[in-house]
Amino acid sequence: MPELLTPLSANRAAGGWQHRFAHRSAVLDCDMKFAVYLPPQATAHHKVPVLYWLSGLTCTEENFIQKAGAQRMAAQLGLAIVCPDTSPRGDDVANDPGYDLGQGAGFYLNATQAPWAAHYRMHDYVVHELPALVEAELPILPVRGIAGHSMGGHGALTLALRNPGRYQSISAFAPICHPSATPWGQKAFRAYLGDHPDAWREWDASLLLAQARDPVPTLVDQGDADEFLARELQPEALENAARSAGYPLTLRRHAGYDHSYYFIASLIDEHLQHHARALIK
Numbered sequence: 001m002p003e004l005l006t007p008l009s010a011n012r013a014a015g016g017w018q019h020r021f022a023h024r025s026a027v028l029d030c031d032m033k034f035a036v037y038l039p040p041q042a043t044a045h046h047k048v049p050v051l052y053w054l055s056g057l058t059c060t061e062e063n064f065i066q067k068a069g070a071q072r073m074a075a076q077l078g079l080a081i082v083c084p085d086t087s088p089r090g091d092d093v094a095n096d097p098g099y100d101l102g103q104g105a106g107f108y109l110n111a112t113q114a115p116w117a118a119h120y121r122m123h124d125y126v127v128h129e130l131p132a133l134v135e136a137e138l139p140i141l142p143v144r145g146i147a148g149h150s151m152g153g154h155g156a157l158t159l160a161l162r163n164p165g166r167y168q169s170i171s172a173f174a175p176i177c178h179p180s181a182t183p184w185g186q187k188a189f190r191a192y193l194g195d196h197p198d199a200w201r202e203w204d205a206s207l208l209l210a211q212a213r214d215p216v217p218t219l220v221d222q223g224d225a226d227e228f229l230a231r232e233l234q235p236e237a238l239e240n241a242a243r244s245a246g247y248p249l250t251l252r253r254h255a256g257y258d259h260s261y262y263f264i265a266s267l268i269d270e271h272l273q274h275h276a277r278a279l280i281k
């Protein structure tokens, strides 16, 4: 039987190991890469809980592991971090010249429209295929939190809200909160889902959260100097939905912070601690 994971790199980090692997995805029908940080507590005899990190537009599996500085706190807490790529990839995979559609911009949904539907099934990949793979091949427990940034914040919120019971904790940095009403989201939804308002509603975090019946502790951080705040992110839509649903959302605003990884690196320890409170007993 062929090896399921092809090692790409392994670097010692904070007493654990930062890995990158390639594998064949049946769900996406293409070769994919992902990164996983294994803390020192993860051994052949001891499995650890896991945080799935979803990156934003233009990112690969490498942005977070190189820029967020998460390894030291993950090692302290005993938390693995799995970072998928942001879309299917390859010469045979549909693409678009814009940075906000196609490869690097999968939006963590299952596309229904041609030409995207053939490969763009990032929801099923992140929720089902990748966890089954890492839980079978690596010392990782099926005890999961989910987090992300911007497009990946939208992904973290929607994947958790669509799959009650699968994630015990949620967090996001500067998420796209109401994509069916903002330009990045509308462009992606029109392409991937077609002009079908009912379908858009199923992938909009604020609209899903307003209907949520399974409360999961959720932390959202937003910088007030974020260049995308008013046009693309609209955290007030998420706040209003949480208020009307009585959902346990903590949304914090931070003076002077922009949309970059400097913001993420400044607060990532608090997000990891938020997840550890739910995942590590």
Ligand SMILES: N[C@@H](CCC(=O)N[C@@H](CSC=O)C(=O)NCC(=O)O)C(=O)O
Residues within 6 Å of the ligand: 055, 056, 057, 058, 059, 063, 067, 099, 149, 150, 151, 152, 260, 261
């Ligand atoms: N015009 C920019 C837009 C891309 C960008 O800002 N990407 C962010 C995520 S935005 C929402 O999903 C990002 O994380 N970039 C990578 C990084 O390492 O900072 C551009 O094309 O650069």
